[in-house]
Amino acid sequence: MKTYEHISLKAYNTFGIDASARRMVVLEPGDEPASLPREAPWLVLGGGSNMVFTRDYDGTVVRLDTVREVSVRADGAEVLVTAWGGMVMDELVEWTLEQGCYGLENLTAIPGTVGASVVQNVGAYGVEAKDVVEGVEVYDLQEGRRCLFSNADCRFAYRDSMFKHHPGRFLVLRVCYRLRREFVANLSYKALEGLPHATAAELRQAIADLRWGKLPRPEEHGSAGSFFKNPVVEEPVYQHLRTMHPDMPEAHRSEEGYKLSAGWLIDRAGWKGRTMGAAGVWPRNALVLYNASACTGSEVLALARAIQQDVDDKFNVRLEPEAIII
Ligand SMILES: Cc1cc2nc3c(=O)[nH]c(=O)nc-3n(C[C@H](O)[C@H](O)[C@H](O)COP(=O)(O)OP(=O)(O)OC[C@H]3O[C@@H](n4cnc5c(N)ncnc54)[C@H](O)[C@@H]3O)c2cc1C
Known part of the structure; x- marks a missing residue:
């Protein structure tokens, strides 16, 4: 230590x-x-x-520490892959594909660590951590003991888990994922539909290309990825917005309600490409706030609040940050 x-x-x-x-x-x-x-x-x-x-x-x-510590155990047609929480998530994705273990490939190139992937229930291109997490080994800093949590115990929701509601209490030490030996491409995301014959490596490459076409690379421009969550509203609110804005993208319907595109709302409110102080809205993706020139956290927060207020005024929809503000 x-x-x-x-x-x-x-x-x-x-x-x-x-x-x-x-x-x-x-x-x-x-x-x-x-x-x-x-x-x-x-x-x-x-x-x-x-x-x-x-x-x-x-x-x-x-x-x-970001060291690679990972093990594989067969479980019938499936495999249980257990990785150290500090390992870089994308290294784990690459490693699993090299071993012929499938299920994580759509999470390619999400920055951050294995431990955070469960806390945040990370998701991209039709897959979320909750779809592949079998269980989690945790150290409870408050109680001073190790515990094991099943997938159900984690209470996953959209970019959310039980851990997020106890900040500073649980340290995720290891995550066990249930993966498959057989590769079946998950092409549920629209932009991937044209890849029915892709191998896992080709799918991984296609996803990386799509991602970096619309996101700032962390080594070039600082950001936290999507700054806001996509807001989930009830049907009457969605129908009213569609009537007022017929070109609004169709919402994704789930048990929780109608998930609107926060990026579209911010773009339509006129924020894409704008800067305030040294913080800005990424010109190719309005959902991303970025460090335009050595910004402070207060400048990011001021920009986020101005966007929230403006979107609220224009659409009567409240945006909530996905990023964690310290
Ligand atoms: C360019 C870019 C693109 C992104 N794209 C996506 C995307 O497509 N999908 C997506 O879901 N996210 C995306 N993100 C957000 C980010 O990558 C994820 O939220 C990621 O899981 C954060 O990992 P981290 O290790 O950096 O966590 P941190 O930012 O360090 O922490 C995030 C939260 O997790 C907690 N935490 C971290 N590690 C542990 C641990 N071991 N035990 C307990 N708690 C822990 C922290 O306390 C904090 O609450 C993107 C970010 C960037 C910068």
């Missing part, structure tokens, strides 16, 4: 915001989490790819 005092977090968040932490502790797979400092508050930090620091953190940042 490594400990650092008064450390800059600039290299530890993809927005590239210059905040600092009073202390950072980094755990490796063999370290005993029981020896973590006991005094709260704690902030568990993965790759910092969905975080916006608006202030310095006066507590202990807990990180898992």
Whole structure:
């Protein structure tokens, strides 16, 4: 276990915001989490790819080392792949494909770590973590003990899980995914429909190309990916909006309601490509706020609030951040 005092977090968040932490502790797979400092508050930090620091953190940042620790166990036609929570998620996706284990390929190139993938219930191109997570090994920082959670215990929802409602309490140490030996491409996302004969490697490449066509690469422009969640509204609200704005994209219907395109709302409100202070709205994707030139977290927050207010005024729809504001 490594400990650092008064450390800059600039290299530890993809927005590239210059905040600092009073202390950072980094755990490796063999370290005993029981020896973590006991005094709260704690902030568990993965790759910092969905975080916006608006202030310095006066507590202990807990990180898992990004080493690769992964194992495979056969279970009939399926395989159980267990990975260390600090491992980079995209490395795990690549590794599983190399081993002939399928199910994670649509999550290609999502920044961040394995541990955060369950906390956030990450999703892309028709697949969410909840579809493939079998169980999670967690250290409860509050109670000081290890626990195992099943998929159902995680209470997954759209970009949400039980863990998100207990910030600083659970440290996800390992995630077990249930994958398949046989590759069956998931082409449910419209842009992938034209790839019925793609191999897993070709599908992975196609998804990476699609992603980087509309998202800023973290090494070039800081961002947290989609800044807002797609708002879910009830049918009368959706029908009213469709009548008022016939060109609005069709909502995705789920048990939770009608999921609108937040990107379309922000774009239609006139924000795409605009900057406010040193923060901006990505010119190729209005859902992404980015670091236009050494911005602060407060500038990102001010821009986000201005967008929220404007979308609320114009469409009577409230946007909620997907990114975690510290
Ligand atoms: C360019 C770009 C594209 C993106 N595209 C997508 C996308 O397509 N789909 C999508 O869902 N997301 C996307 N994201 C968001 C981001 O990649 C995910 O939310 C990712 O899971 C965050 O991982 P992280 O390790 O960086 O977590 P962090 O940002 O460090 O943390 C996120 C949350 O998880 C918690 N956390 C992190 N690690 C652990 C752990 N081991 N134990 C307990 N809690 C933990 C943190 O406390 C925090 O609450 C994108 C981000 C960027 C920058």
